[in-house]
Amino acid sequence: MVVVVVGGTGQTGTLLVEELRARGHEAVAAARSTGVDVISGGGLEQALAGADVVVDVLNTTEQEEAAATAFFRESSENVAAAARAAGVRHHVLLSIVGLEAASDLAYYRAKLAQEAAVKAGGVPYTIVRATQFHTFLAPLIRANSVDGEARLAPVNLQPIDLADLTTILADVVESEPASTASAGGTGGTVEVAGPEVLPLDEIGRRLAPDLKITSDGKPFFGANVPVNALVAGPGARLGTITLADWQAADGG
Numbered sequence: 623m624v625v626v627v628v629g630g631t632g633q634t635g636t637l638l639v640e641e642l643r644a645r646g647h648e649a650v651a652a653a654r655s656t657g658v659d660v661i662s663g664g665g666l667e668q669a670l671a672g673a674d675v676v677v678d679v680l681n682t683t684e685q686e687e688a689a690a691t692a693f694f695r696e697s698s699e700n701v702a703a704a705a706r707a708a709g710v711r712h713h714v715l716l717s718i719v720g721l722e723a724a725s726d727l728a729y730y731r732a733k734l735a736q737e738a739a740v741k742a743g744g745v746p747y748t749i750v751r752a753t754q755f756h757t758f759l760a761p762l763i764r765a766n767s768v769d770g771e772a773r774l775a776p777v778n779l780q781p782i783d784l785a786d787l788t789t790i791l792a793d794v795v796e797s798e799p800a801s802t803a804s805a806g807g808t809g810g811t812v813e814v815a816g817p818e819v820l821p822l823d824e825i826g827r828r829l830a831p832d833l834k835i836t837s838d839g840k841p842f843f844g845a846n847v848p849v850n851a852l853v854a855g856p857g858a859r860l861g862t863i864t865l866a867d868w869q870a871a872d873g874g
């Protein structure tokens with residue numbers, strides 16, 4: 623089938639395009655660097671012409687809440703409108719586990735606006751909510767460190783490897799949209815997580831042995847996040863690659 627991956631040049635998108643091509647699909651990466659701008663709409667209609675499925679793995683560098691929300695809402699509205707016009711039959715969106723429980727995080731409120739725009743977009747959809755990527759963890763810990771000490775929040779994570787995530791995303795592409803009644807009553811959203819739940823301070827000790835790590839209640843990125851808000855619920859699809867596996871392979 624023809625699959626357009628918007629954000630297909632990013633860290634998730636690049637691996638997903640490779641995986642889809644390896645499975646025999648015609649996968650097209652759409653991003654500004656390939657001539658498609660999901661905000662201005664430039665190149666979007668042409669990119670989606672003839673597509674069966676569109677996968678949204680876009681991200682924004684906007685830090686401010688209003689700008690991030692505008693990016694996610696407008697990009698989803700524009701992708702859905704172009705997908706409707708092109709007769710695309712499945713809109714897949716990559717989102718994050720725990721958006722409601724951790725909605726003290728401004729980025730998560732922006733992702734909720736993105737999900738709402740996909741749900742209202744008029745194209746059958748699957749929202750894939752994933753946990754934190756292995757690649758995200760060291761930057762998170764470093765961002766919380768000052769003078770050789772990282773004071774981390776007392777939260778549990780269930781990190782996923784990008785290889786597992788892109789395998790599951792490709793499986794979703796090959797499945798019926800979860801929003802349709804025949805898909806088994808998931809209500810349009812599926813969760814994806816790694817094989818183990820780990821406290822953030824333990825992750826910190828493993829990935830940043832040079833830092834003094836504490837877990838003394840400092841909020842997560844300045845927001846309050848309940849201890850298990852970012853852990854997947856029952857029924858999540860689980861990857862198999864552990865943090866130790868990823869460290870051994872990538873030197874992370």
Ligand SMILES: NC(=O)c1ccc[n+]([C@@H]2O[C@H](COP(=O)([O-])OP(=O)(O)OC[C@H]3O[C@@H](n4cnc5c(N)ncnc54)[C@H](OP(=O)(O)O)[C@@H]3O)[C@@H](O)[C@H]2O)c1
Nearest residue numbers: 629631632633634653654655659660679680681754755758
């Ligand atoms: N990091 C985590 O732990 C985590 C966990 C769960 C879910 N997620 C979600 O995963 C998604 C993908 O993240 P990622 O880290 O793979 O993204 P990324 O590497 O930052 O890639 C972002 C992609 O979006 C494209 N893009 C940005 N603005 C665009 C525009 N105006 N028009 C067209 N393309 C545009 C970029 O290409 P150009 O710059 O060339 O346009 C790039 O291909 C995000 O939505 C994030 O919320 C992340």
